[in-house]
Amino acid sequence: MLKEIRIAGFGGQGVILSAHITGRAVALHENGYATMTQNYGPEARGGAASAALVISDQPVLFPYVANPDILVVLSQEAFTRFTPEVKEGGTLLVEEDLVHMENLPQHLKVYSIPATRIAEELGKKMVLNVVMVGFFCSITGAVSYDACLAAVKDCVPAKFLDLNIKAFDRGFQFGQELLVKGTKPEADTESEAILESAN
Amino acid sequence: MSTTPELAILNPVEEVLRKDRIPTIWCPGCGIGTTVNSFAYALMGTGIDLKKTAIVSGIGCSGRVSGYMALDSFHTTHGRAIPFATGLKLANPELNVIVYSGDGDLTSIGGNHLVHAARRNMDLLVVCVNNMIYAMTGGQAAATTPGNSMSTTTPYGSFEPEICLPQLVDACGAVFVARWTAFHVKQLERTMAKALKKKGFRFIEVVTPCPTLYQRRNNMGDGLAAMMDYKNSQQDQERRPHLRSGHGARRRYHRR
Amino acid sequence: MTHADPRCVLTGTHFINGDAACCEGALAAGARFAAGYPITPSTEVVERFASRAPTVGGIFIQMEDELAASIALQGMVWAGQKSFTVTSGPGYSLMMEHIGLAAMTETPCVFVNVQRGGPSTGLPTLPAQGDMMQARFGSHGDYSTISLVPSTPQECFDLTVTAFNLAEQFRVPVMFMMDECVGHMTEKVVIPEASEIELYPRRRASKPPGEFLLFEPGPDLVPEMAHAGEGYNVYVTGLTHDNRGYPLMNPKMQRELITRQFEKISRAADQLTIVESEGVEGADVVIVAYGITARVSRRAIQMARDKGLKVGLLRLICVWPFPEKLIRELAPKVKALVMPELNMGQVVIELERCAGGKCKVISVPHPGGTVHKPADILEAIERGAQ
Numbered sequence: 001m002l003k004e005i006r007i008a009g010f011g012g013q014g015v016i017l018s019a020h021i022t023g024r025a026v027a028l029h030e031n032g033y034a035t036m037t038q039n040y041g042p043e044a045r046g047g048a049a050s051a052a053l054v055i056s057d058q059p060v061l062f063p064y065v066a067n068p069d070i071l072v073v074l075s076q077e078a079f080t081r082f083t084p085e086v087k088e089g090g091t092l093l094v095e096e097d098l099v100h101m102e103n104l105p106q107h108l109k110v111y112s113i114p115a116t117r118i119a120e121e122l123g124k125k126m127v128l129n130v131v132m133v134g135f136f137c138s139i140t141g142a143v144s145y146d147a148c149l150a151a152v153k154d155c156v157p158a159k160f161l162d163l164n165i166k167a168f169d170r171g172f173q174f175g176q177e178l179l180v181k182g183t184k185p186e187a188d189t190e191s192e193a194i195l196e197s198a199n
Numbered sequence: 200m201s202t203t204p205e206l207a208i209l210n211p212v213e214e215v216l217r218k219d220r221i222p223t224i225w226c227p228g229c230g231i232g233t234t235v236n237s238f239a240y241a242l243m244g245t246g247i248d249l250k251k252t253a254i255v256s257g258i259g260c261s262g263r264v265s266g267y268m269a270l271d272s273f274h275t276t277h278g279r280a281i282p283f284a285t286g287l288k289l290a291n292p293e294l295n296v297i298v299y300s301g302d303g304d305l306t307s308i309g310g311n312h313l314v315h316a317a318r319r320n321m322d323l324l325v326v327c328v329n330n331m332i333y334a335m336t337g338g339q340a341a342a343t344t345p346g347n348s349m350s351t352t353t354p355y356g357s358f359e360p361e362i363c364l365p366q367l368v369d370a371c372g373a374v375f376v377a378r379w380t381a382f383h384v385k386q387l388e389r390t391m392a393k394a395l396k397k398k399g400f401r402f403i404e405v406v407t408p409c410p411t412l413y414q415r416r417n418n419m420g421d422g423l424a425a426m427m428d429y430k431n432s433q434q435d436q437e438r439r440p441h442l443r444s445g446h447g448a449r450r451r452y453h454r455r
Numbered sequence: 456m457t458h459a460d461p462r463c464v465l466t467g468t469h470f471i472n473g474d475a476a477c478c479e480g481a482l483a484a485g486a487r488f489a490a491g492y493p494i495t496p497s498t499e500v501v502e503r504f505a506s507r508a509p510t511v512g513g514i515f516i517q518m519e520d521e522l523a524a525s526i527a528l529q530g531m532v533w534a535g536q537k538s539f540t541v542t543s544g545p546g547y548s549l550m551m552e553h554i555g556l557a558a559m560t561e562t563p564c565v566f567v568n569v570q571r572g573g574p575s576t577g578l579p580t581l582p583a584q585g586d587m588m589q590a591r592f593g594s595h596g597d598y599s600t601i602s603l604v605p606s607t608p609q610e611c612f613d614l615t616v617t618a619f620n621l622a623e624q625f626r627v628p629v630m631f632m633m634d635e636c637v638g639h640m641t642e643k644v645v646i647p648e649a650s651e652i653e654l655y656p657r658r659r660a661s662k663p664p665g666e667f668l669l670f671e672p673g674p675d676l677v678p679e680m681a682h683a684g685e686g687y688n689v690y691v692t693g694l695t696h697d698n699r700g701y702p703l704m705n706p707k708m709q710r711e712l713i714t715r716q717f718e719k720i721s722r723a724a725d726q727l728t729i730v731e732s733e734g735v736e737g738a739d740v741v742i743v744a745y746g747i748t749a750r751v752s753r754r755a756i757q758m759a760r761d762k763g764l765k766v767g768l769l770r771l772i773c774v775w776p777f778p779e780k781l782i783r784e785l786a787p788k789v790k791a792l793v794m795p796e797l798n799m800g801q802v803v804i805e806l807e808r809c810a811g812g813k814c815k816v817i818s819v820p821h822p823g824g825t826v827h828k829p830a831d832i833l834e835a836i837e838r839g840a841q
Contacts, residue, residue, distance in 0.1 A: 020641060024470035027643035034470070036641040039580075061754040062829065063640050063747070217690070220701065253683040255530075266690060266702065271683035273533065274692035274702075275526060276556050282490075282523035286530025286538070287683055289514050290488050294534065294684045315519040 001057060003142050004065040007132075008050035008082050009074025009095070014129030018072075019051035021133050021151045022143060026055045028154075029147035035060040048077055055142060070140055072132060073099055074115070083108075093136060095128070111139050111178055118170050127167035130156070134171025139179065145172065212239035215249065217269050224263055228414075228422025230381030230407025231261050231328050235268075237384050238299070238326065241391035252295040255284040257309060259335045260409075261301030261328040268299075278309030281316045284323050295395070296322070302329040303341040306362060310342065317371035317400045324394050324401045327364060330409035338412030349416045364404045374399035381407040382429035457656050459483045459616075461649035463511045469644045473611040473637040474499035476644045477567060478507065480615025481539055483652050486565070487513030488538040490527035492520055492546060495579040496635040497569035500541040521546035525553035529562045533691060535657075535682040537619060539565035543635075544573045547586055547593070555594030556693050557628035558716065561670070561678060563657070565618045567631040569638040570797075572823040582635035583823025584746055584797035590630040591775045597713055599720040601727060602630040602775035604746040608642045614772065620655040621727075625719055626677050632774070634797065636747045636826060660687060669700040670712075676719035720776055728781055729773035738767035739790045740839040743782075743806055745771040747826055748795050755832035764840050774802060782809035791839025795819035795827050815839055 005022070009015045016038050023034035038051040052065035071086045072093040073079040079099045086092060088107050096112035104110065113135045119128035130152055137148040149168060156164040210216065216239065225231050242249065249270060256265035258277035265272040271294075275283045280298045288296045298305070305313055305327045316323060332350060333339040340350040340357045343364070347356040365376045375397050379387040387405060394401040408414050408425035419425065463482045471479075478500045481489070487508060491501040505515040518524040524540045531538035542550060547568045557564055570586050572578030586593075590602045601621050605611045611633060618629040660667045660681040669689050670678045678698075681687035690700040695712055697703040720727065734756070735741055742752045749770040759766045769785070771778065786792065791814055794803040803818040810816050819835045821827050 020470065023641060027470050028468055034642065037636070037639060060642075061750055061757075062826070063636060063750070064826065217688075250686045251684050266692065269688055271533075271688060272690045272692075273530075273683075274690075274694065275529075276552055276693055279522060279526045279553070282518055282527040283530040285516065285518070285523075286488070286490060286527035286532075287534045288530070289516060289527075290531035290534035290536040290538065291682075291684055311519050312523055315523075 002060075003055050003070065004068045005053040005055065005070045005072070005142070006050060006065050006068040006082055006085075007053070007072040007074075008048070008078035010077065011047045011049040013049065013074050014126065015049045015074060016051045017155065018129040018133050018136075019053045021130070021155050022136060022148065023053050023055065024154060025143045025147040025151035029150045030144060032057055032143075033060050035063050037063050037065075048075075048081070050078065050082070070136075070142065072136060074128070074132065076100065091140060093132070093139060095132070111135075111175070113171065113174050113178075115171065118174065119167060122163060122167055122170065124160075124163060127160075127164055130164045130167040131171035131174075134168040134173075135175045136171075138172040138175025212236065212243065215239045215242050215269050217267055217272075220267050223267055225260060226411045228408060228410035229260070230330065230405070230409075230422070230425075231264065233381045233384060234326070234328055234387065234405045234407060235264055237388040238391055239268075240388045241395060244388070245392045245395045247295055247395055251293055252297070253284075253287055254297045254299055255280045255287065256298070257300040257304035259301040259304045259333070260330070261299065262304055262335075264299040264328075278304055278307070279312065280304065281309060281312040281321075281323065281325065285316060285321050288322055292322075296324075297395075298323055298325040300327065301334070302327055302331065302343040302364075303333040306364060306367075307342040310362075313368065314371050317368050317373040317402065320372060320374065320400045322398055322400070325403070326391070327402065327404045328407055329364065329404050330407045330413060331361070332409050332413040334409050334412050338409075338416060348413070350413075365402070368402040372400070373402045375401035377402070378404040378406065380429035380432075381405060382426045456653040459649040459652035459654055460485065460511075463487075464649040464652060465646050466648050467646060469646065470641060471608060471644050472499065472639055472641045473605065473608040473633055474569065474639065475503050476608040476611035477541070477615050477631070477633065477638070478503040479644075479646060480612040481565070481619070482507060482511065483612070483646065483649070484537065484616045484619035485654055486537040486539050486619060487511060488528070488531040488536045489513075489515050489540060490518050490524040490531065490538070491515065491540050492518055492524045492542065494521075494543045494546045496571055496638050497541045497543045497546075497567065499638070500567060500569070521549035522553065525550035525566070526556065528564055529553065529557055529560070532562050532564050533683055533689070535684070537563075537623075537657075539567060539619075541567040541569070543569050543571050543579070544586060545576060547589065551589070551594045554600070554628050554630075555596055555598060558594065558598035558600055559596075559693050560691050561626040561716070562628065563622040563626045563680075565615070565622055565629050565631055567615075567633065570632060570634040578824050580635065581824045582637075582747060582797060582826065584632070584634055584748065585801070585823055587632065587774060587796070587798060588801045590632055597717070599717045600627045600630060600775065601625065601720065601773060602632050603729070603772060604632045604774050605637055605772075606746050606750045606770065608637065608640055608644050610772075611637060612644055612646060616652060616654070620653070623655040623657055624677070625723070626658065626680065627720065630775070632746065634747055660685075664688070668698040670696060671698045672715055672719075676715050676722065724776060724780060727773050727776050728778040730778055730781065731768075731770040731772060733768045733770075734765075735767035735769055735785070737765060739765045740793060740836050741767045741769050741785065741789050741791075742793045742795070742832065742836070743769045743771065744795050745774050745802070748797055751826045751829060752795055752832050755827075755829040755836060758829060758833050759836045762837075764836060766836055766840075771802075777802070777805045777809065779809045782806060783811065786810040786813035789814050791815035791817055793817045793819060793832065793835045793839050795821065795832050795835070797821050797823045797826065
């Protein structure tokens with residue numbers, strides 16, 4: 001099963017690393033194939049950052065992602081730019097405090113999480129990307145919990161290992177709770193947004 | 200070539216020369232061979248391990264020096280002797296690496312490499328034979344050609360001032376900087392010997408005549424006249440590389 | 456053959472990009488020394504090397520420009536080491552003179568070019584395959600070298616080792632022609648045990664000083680090598696030279712030297728026909744492609760097969776020397792050869808020459824910046840199948 005994923009935000013949020021962790025989980029800790037590419041902006045911090053990840057049970061032939069099945073956005077700019085590209089019926093994961101969802105296409109399954117706030121509660125805003133990886137893992141099921149956790153452990157410095165594991169778990173838990181609730185709070189926002197724009 | 204064994208008198212520095220490469224390509228009155236003679240004595244006198252000594256040249260009349268020395272000889276591309284030597288030295292720090300090339304090669308096309316090798320204090324001895332002209336290609340102006348000089352590419356006199364090499368290399372951080380002329384063979388030998396034993400980036404400029412393409416075109420007489428000029432200029436600047444006065448020695452015998 | 460030094464081989468399964476894999480390949484192949492100058496999208500190779508090399512007794516030096524880097528590495532080789540440099544388009548152009556020097560002086564080394572869109576500064580962060588002809592003909596004068604093209608990060612590792620081996624075997628500069636897409640693409644890369652990595656050792660002088668001639672051809676026309684500091688008083692020049700290495704500038708010597716330098720490669724044409732073929736037997740249309748483009752072509756092939764077309768893929772891993780014999784044999788058996796490239800049609804010229812009019816040859820050019828749309832390649836396949 002081929003899945004095309006895009007993760008986008010602004011530089012410094014760890015967007016590329018979150019794609020790396022996810023890809024690594026599939027390629028190294030499951031028997032899958034993963035190909036990650038990234039868009040390079042001239043800025044090292046700030047500016048747009050986006051990574052594309054293709055995961056599959058077959059070798060990946062085409063490395064780029066034009067129309068993702070799953071889009072993860074961590075900034076307003078990324079939301080505006082990439083949401084129209086998501087496939088019909090695709091999934092959108094959103095950092096809810098950083099993105100105001102306007103003109104949201106009806107066909108998307110939308111899940112949101114206050115990843116930055118959770119990361120701040122854990123004591124370090126930097127781990128928001130790992131919170132997001134946990135959330136991604138939980139909501140999409142595209143990669144298993146164990147594989148993802150193993151990949152997180154591979155990729156973070158030893159001194160921040162516990163923090164990152166916590167971050168991953170919090171993201172994962174948040175996703176699980178959201179799925180159990182079975183509700184999509186965004187749906188309301190969405191219809192409100194549509195109503196607003198209609199008015 | 201094959202005439203060497205027939206000579207009754209052996210060349211006293213032949214142990215460091217590739218005898219099968221002699222005679223050299225250099226013109227009568229050229230100063231490059233004179234510098235090689237000083238260099239040969241310096242090599243023999245210091246007793247450094249010649250098997251662990253490599254010489255690297257670029258392109259030009261002086262670029263041929265490496266090919267006449269019985270050392271590991273590298274005749275590289277135009278201007279790039281210093282970076283080749285840098286690689287050689289880095290990959291085998293046991294080697295004594297000498298760059299022996301001309302002014303056009305080392306300072307015009309290769310000027311950037313000279314600057315950076317001095318800046319990073321690469322453990323190289325660079326001997327720059329400065330005849331103030333691109334000689335091998337027929338006498339074109341170089342970065343070292345004194346202002347107002349005639350050359351084939353400056354038929355109305357060069358209107359750019361020349362570069363002062365000791366000042367340049369000193370400013371870049373070289374640990375040893377010297378300048379002699381082809382007249383000062385003994386001093387040059389001593390300086391070369393001293394430099395051979397030092398570590399770090401060492402630079403010796405040797406001002407030499409090019410009777411064929413520089414002296415003649417600038418109405419400066421033959422090789423002997425150049426020697427007289429060098430001798431006279433020395434009286435002012437006894438045993439001192441004249442770092443402050445730029446090209447005093449060269450300006451003096453420029454009388455077009 | 457010898458084996459890789461375990462201290463330098465990062466055995467294991469990694470999730471790294473092509474640039475990093477290339478660096479690991481160079482280390483596994485025995486390169487401890489490199490000279491470079493930063494340029495996107497190749498810099499990651501030397502950044503990693505700068506960090507890794509000192510841990511295994513090596514050195515990376517960042518030179519003042521690509522001219523310096525491309526000759527410093529040859530100094531390293533003549534000091535007895537394996538060495539390489541890494542660059543991209545604009546830097547590759549600056550290196551051309553020294554690729555010629557390496558060819559003339561038969562200096563075994565590897566030039567890695569992570570190709571980006573050009574000409575000039577072009578597209579620093581986006582892929583192209585526009586330097587393929589430059590890899591073959593870029594330096595002045597006539598010379599013959601070897602160019603390998605990887606299409607996955609795994610191959611960036613594997614083929615870098617091959618590149619060093621071929622450089623040593625034939626004593627030529629080997630061009631390792633990556634592209635931005637492969638270089639910046641992160642995938643699983645398996646690095647084997649050092650004992651499983653075979654290395655072609657330096658062809659060292661088998662005769663003592665005095666008897667040894669630096670450029671005396673061996674049975675396979677490749678000379679043995681002595682280095683600086685070994686007591687051989689080597690004489691290495693970019694001028695036309697005799698077997699001693701001494702300049703000898705006449706038409707006879709030129710003919711002897713250059714002919715030999717060509718023949719040492721052309722005689723090994725079979726060994727250097729390095730391709731991967733899939734479904735070529737019985738195909739009506741064969742896609743001939745290399746690097747990232749070959750990979751993208753596979754998707755077009757899947758689409759074409761779904762439509763019932765008989766399509767095969769011939770992936771060129773070694774582009775230069777071009778697998779002439781293979782193409783001459785293949786051309787009469789197919790309706791068309793289709794060649795997509797991330798350039799306006801470079802290697803296709805050679806393909807057309809070797810096909811000799813025996814089948815259609817369809818170029819699918821692309822100016823670079825991204826890869827082909829599979830649909831564009833499919834369209835060419837359909838045209839070829841008619």
